[in-house]
Amino acid sequence: MKDDIDTIIESGLVCPVIESALVCPAPINPHSQILLAHGGGGRLMQQLLDTVFLPAFANPLLNARHDGAVIEFGTTRLAFTTDSYVVQPLFFPGGDIGSLAVNGTINDLAMCGARPLFLSAGFIIEEGLPMETLQRVVASMRHAAHAAGVTIVTGDTKVVDKGKGDGLFINTAGIGIIEHPLRIAPDAVQPGDAILLSGDIGRHGIAIMAMREGLNFESTLESDCAALAAPVLELIHAGIDIHCLRDLTRGGLAAALIEIAEAARLQINIEESLIPVVQEVQGACELLGFDPLHVANEGRFVAFIPAGQVNQTLDILRRHPVGQEACLIGHAQHGTAGRVTLQSRIGVQRIVDRLSGEQLPRIC
Amino acid sequence: MKFVDEYRDKDAATRMAAAIAQVTTRPWTIMEICGGQTHAIVKYGIDQLLPGAITLVHGPGCPVCVTPVELIDKALEIAALPDVIFCSFGDMLRVPGTHRDLLAVKANGGDVRIVYAPLDAIKLAQRHPGKQIVFFAVGFETTAPATALAVLQASQMNITNFSLLVAHVCVPPAMEAILAGPHNQVQGFLAAGHVCTVMGYTEYETLAQCYQTPIIVTGFEPLDILHGVYLCVKQLEEGRATVENQYARAVRRAGSRDAQRLITEVFEVTHRQWRGLGTIADSGLGLRERYAGFDAERRFGAAAPGATTAAECISALVLQGIKKPQACPAFGKRCTPEQPLGAPMVSTEGACAAYYRYRRPPDSRATLQKTNP
Numbered sequence: 001m002k003d004d005i006d007t008i009i010e011s012g013l014v015c016p017v018i019e020s021a022l023v024c025p026a027p028i029n030p031h032s033q034i035l036l037a038h039g040g041g042g043r044l045m046q047q048l049l050d051t052v053f054l055p056a057f058a059n060p061l062l063n064a065r066h067d068g069a070v071i072e073f074g075t076t077r078l079a080f081t082t083d084s085y086v087v088q089p090l091f092f093p094g095g096d097i098g099s100l101a102v103n104g105t106i107n108d109l110a111m112c113g114a115r116p117l118f119l120s121a122g123f124i125i126e127e128g129l130p131m132e133t134l135q136r137v138v139a140s141m142r143h144a145a146h147a148a149g150v151t152i153v154t155g156d157t158k159v160v161d162k163g164k165g166d167g168l169f170i171n172t173a174g175i176g177i178i179e180h181p182l183r184i185a186p187d188a189v190q191p192g193d194a195i196l197l198s199g200d201i202g203r204h205g206i207a208i209m210a211m212r213e214g215l216n217f218e219s220t221l222e223s224d225c226a227a228l229a230a231p232v233l234e235l236i237h238a239g240i241d242i243h244c245l246r247d248l249t250r251g252g253l254a255a256a257l258i259e260i261a262e263a264a265r266l267q268i269n270i271e272e273s274l275i276p277v278v279q280e281v282q283g284a285c286e287l288l289g290f291d292p293l294h295v296a297n298e299g300r301f302v303a304f305i306p307a308g309q310v311n312q313t314l315d316i317l318r319r320h321p322v323g324q325e326a327c328l329i330g331h332a333q334h335g336t337a338g339r340v341t342l343q344s345r346i347g348v349q350r351i352v353d354r355l356s357g358e359q360l361p362r363i364c
Numbered sequence: 365m366k367f368v369d370e371y372r373d374k375d376a377a378t379r380m381a382a383a384i385a386q387v388t389t390r391p392w393t394i395m396e397i398c399g400g401q402t403h404a405i406v407k408y409g410i411d412q413l414l415p416g417a418i419t420l421v422h423g424p425g426c427p428v429c430v431t432p433v434e435l436i437d438k439a440l441e442i443a444a445l446p447d448v449i450f451c452s453f454g455d456m457l458r459v460p461g462t463h464r465d466l467l468a469v470k471a472n473g474g475d476v477r478i479v480y481a482p483l484d485a486i487k488l489a490q491r492h493p494g495k496q497i498v499f500f501a502v503g504f505e506t507t508a509p510a511t512a513l514a515v516l517q518a519s520q521m522n523i524t525n526f527s528l529l530v531a532h533v534c535v536p537p538a539m540e541a542i543l544a545g546p547h548n549q550v551q552g553f554l555a556a557g558h559v560c561t562v563m564g565y566t567e568y569e570t571l572a573q574c575y576q577t578p579i580i581v582t583g584f585e586p587l588d589i590l591h592g593v594y595l596c597v598k599q600l601e602e603g604r605a606t607v608e609n610q611y612a613r614a615v616r617r618a619g620s621r622d623a624q625r626l627i628t629e630v631f632e633v634t635h636r637q638w639r640g641l642g643t644i645a646d647s648g649l650g651l652r653e654r655y656a657g658f659d660a661e662r663r664f665g666a667a668a669p670g671a672t673t674a675a676e677c678i679s680a681l682v683l684q685g686i687k688k689p690q691a692c693p694a695f696g697k698r699c700t701p702e703q704p705l706g707a708p709m710v711s712t713e714g715a716c717a718a719y720y721r722y723r724r725p726p727d728s729r730a731t732l733q734k735t736n737p
Contacts, residue, residue: 033471043702213480273374282365289455289712346377346586348409350722356701360454360478360712 037357041251041296044357065263066185067111067247070178079114081105082173090133090167092211094203094222097170098140100298103227104249105174106148110229111245111301113184113236114176116148121172122156126165137168148227150174180236186263188243193304193332195268196313198231199224199325200276201253205295206284215287221280224322226299231320235303240313244304247297254293254352256302257340267335270352271343274329290359293342293352304332371585372408380590381413384597391417392600393549394593395542395685397535398556399426399713400584406718408586418597421549421685422718424538425556427503428455428711429683430638431531436461438667439529442498442660443474449492451485452500453507454478458701459710482507482514489518489526498660501528506558508532508649509623512630515655527660530650533636535559536567537647542684543575550685552596554582554589557611562627564619568607576605583611630655639707640680679706682715689716696724 037044054062061069068081085101095103102119109116121141125134145152203224210221228247235242244264246256253275261268277285277292285292299322305313310328317323340352370376396402402422405411411420424430440461443450450466457466457476470476475495479485482499489497501511511528518526535556542550555568560581568579578599582592592610599605609615627649636648651659661667676694681687689695689708699705701717708714712721 033468035467035471037467047702279365282368286365286368344408345372345374346408346410346413347374348412350407350409351724353721353724356458360457 035357039250040355040357041249041255042355042357045251046354064185064187065259067108068114068174068176070112070114070185077178079109079112079176079178080173081108081112082171083108084169084171086166086169087208088166089208089211090137092223093207093220095225095298096137096140097168098137099144100225101170101172102141102144102148102150102152103225104298105172106150106227106229107247107299107301109174109176110227110232111184111247112176112178113180113182113232113242113245114178115233116150116174116176116229118153119145119150119172119174120154120156121152121170123158124165124169124171125157125159126167127159127162129167134168137170144227148229182236182242184242184245186244186246186260187265189260189264189266189304189332190243190306191266191332191334192307193243194307194310194328195257195270195330195332196303196305196310196317197253197275197327197329198228198301198303198317198323199299200278200281201248201297201300202277202281202285202292202295204298205252206281206290208296209288210284215284217280217283219280221278221284224297224299226322228299228301228322231317231323232301234316234320235313238312238316240309240316241306242303243306245301247301249298250296251354252292252294252296253300253302254291254340255354257352258338258354260302260304261332261340262338264332265337266332267337268330268332268340269343269349270330270340272345273343274327276325276327288359294355294359302329307331368585371583371587373587377410377413377586377590380587380594384418384590384594385415387594387598387601388415388417389601391419392551392597393419393421393685394552394554394596395421395423395550396554396582396589396592397423397425397539398558398584399429399711399715400558401554401556401582401589402426402715403713403718404584404586404589406715406722409722410586410589413590414593418593420593421688422682422715423542423553423685424638424641424683425504425535425559426708426711426713426715427507427531427533428459429679429707429714430533430538430640431456431459431502431707432637432639432667433461434637434667434669435529435531436465438661438664439500440464440466440469442529442664443469443476444472445496445664447494448496448498449475449477449488450498450500451477451479451488453480453502455711455713456500456502459707460704482511483517486514486517486521486523486526489523490521493525495525496663497526498664499526499528500531502531504533504535504556504559505563505627506556506561508631509562509620509626512626515630515651515658516626518658519655524657527658527663528651529660532631532649533638534633534647534649536571537644538638538641539568539579540571540575541641541644541647543571543577545684547684547686550577552577552600553579554592554596555579555607557581557583557588557615560609560611560615560619562620562623564617565607565609565615566617572605572607578605579607581607581609581611581615583614638683640683674705677706679708679716682708689719690723690725692716696720
């Protein structure tokens with residue numbers, strides 16, 4: 001075996017680090033296959049990041065585990081991010097895969113405190129997709145990009161055999177510029193920071209679920225899909241000393257707060273009665289046995305700021321359509337690092353934990 | 365939200381907890397039967413509002429938890445067959461059989477689908493006449509009427525590509541098994557409100573009398589559970605043992621006659637094995653002979669006995685209220701929701717999973733990372 005390796009090395013086909021490569025750099029993942037739950041934003045996905053991607057690509061920018069990487073060129077700071085969109089159905093109340101793909105990447109840049117500038121768009125299209133569907137999606141992307149002031153400057157198209165895709169998958173990557181000296185990152189959170197939530201939670205996940213599963217509400221529940229850059233940039237412009245921002249996508253509010261608590265090595269305490277949830281979302285969650293804390297959003301974020309700036313921040317957020325219901329939901333503090341606790345409605349504290357994968361509807 | 369918020373009111377909960385403290389003079393152990401109640405107790409921290417003398421222990425009322433491994437293995441075997449669409453309620457998908465779970469079968473190409481009602485499986489059978497549609501009929505008396513309705517509909521419509529893997533269980537025989545057990549510690553029960561919505565509570569009156577144990581039919585919201593505990597403690601303190609109905613907004617003494625008729629038409633009472641508890645006489649529902657054509661075990665072969673649970677797992681003791689989840693040496697270390705040794709760690713309504721999710725000690729996350737390979 002050793003001889004074989006030497007031969008390969010001598011052939012110049014691979015570099016000599018192959019010997020160390022024989023020692024697995026990552027802990028062996030307990031799952032021999034990828035399960036859907038590995039993409040659910042829960043503990044399994046975390047495991048995948050910890051055991052496969054982070055060890056393989058480790059570098060300081062990636063290790064920051066932010067929504068995007070913040071890259072410095074001299075005095076210029078850029079934010080760079082990417083995200084793929086596989087939502088089904090392609091069109092849903094409040095949005096579609098196109099607006100989602102544009103807003104989602106804009107939001108990842110905004111969460112770095114950046115002004116989003118340029119996006120790329122990659123399309124993986126399944127053979128047989130109606131042309132009209134693609135045109136509607138593209139028009140929606142153009143509209144969303146225009147509304148947020150970003151330009152789609154490069155792209156790619158691939159068509160796969162019928163049955164090898166699910167209609168349409170979109171990848172977008174984005175670049176934004178950071179025009180202020182703030183360091184906005186999970187590990188910049190300070191003890192005593194106030195946690196503000198930009199609006200009610202759970203709309204996107206439940207709207208998609210309702211459409212997919214044929215649940216009907218008295219009124220149409222719309223996804224919260226929206227671009228969040230405008231309120232964030234206004235907060236920065238107004239001098240709010242933002243320590244961390246995070247949009248609440250897969251895994252919901254719970255997963256976002258746990259990730260931040262772990263990175264900041266602080267404890268986060270929130271209060272259940274302060275977290276707004278609209279009646280349709282709460283009702284659907286009661287029926288299905290879901291917890292709104294874990295349901296996905298596409299137009300909501302949390303901001304960690306000094307406690308003294310809460311009122312000013314809320315005033316600014318509430319002037320924006322996406323922040324009208326903004327509210328204070330809790331604080332960060334010393335305590336058990338990485339732990340998120342919630343004061344329940346009846347006044348008792350409990351842990352907020354990551355789920356294994358996606359929430360599954362219960363039996364009864 | 366109406367019908368929810370008023371039962372989660374902090375002031376009312378505090379007042380109810382004070383009332384419980386006032387009537388409590390001695391230690392009492394009370395078991396809530398239903399996994400939904402267990403989940404609410406741990407999630408809202410209801411037990412932490414109670415006086416120290418009251419111990420709540422958690423019963424076997426999580427259908428996912430008590431479904432025997434043999435049946436899950438059978439489900440996995442059927443679900444992996446090429447021309448089968450296997451339908452299940454969502455929270456069965458992660459329950460481990462001997463070697464894997466339904467999600468793993470799905471990842472390997474098995475057609476496994478989550479349904480919200482058994483009638484959804486009938487619709488699938490109509491849409492896919494070339495496929496065999498198998499529904500995993502799990503649950504207590506609460507879900508049995510809906511399963512029965514699906515069987516009746518399939519029978520009336522002559523749908524032949526539909527069958528059931530039946531794992532239905534009944535609550536009262538399990539309660540009796542616990543009360544009659546040599547190590548029983550349960551002095552009072554909170555009965556499962558939803559089961560009683562269907563079955564009523566006349567069956568419990570005999571139990572309460574025979575075993576001199578108060579049984580309170582109880583709902584699922586924090587105030588329901590606190591009120592149930594209050595009524596139970598009051599009876600215990602006064603030396604009474606009757607059935608009381610706390611959940612009167614949903615439950616009548618006779619239950620739902622229509623739902624019961626459906627169950628009786630389609631099912632007969634059988635012995636049933638409970639994961640962790642063993643076989644309990646007359647504790648399950650099986651298809652009557654005239655509907656036996658819908659029995660997946662006849663169509664695809666019977667479940668093979670002999671599957672075992674990990675030796676370290678104490679779920680049998682947890683399900684009988686003899687031990688609490690944290691008393692298990694594997695809890696949070698070798699047994700986690702991702703790699704469960706026993707079913708109570710899997711279902712969101714299982715007692716171990718509820719404690720793991722809401723009560724894990726601060727160091728177990730670190731321990732978990734260290735011990736996982």
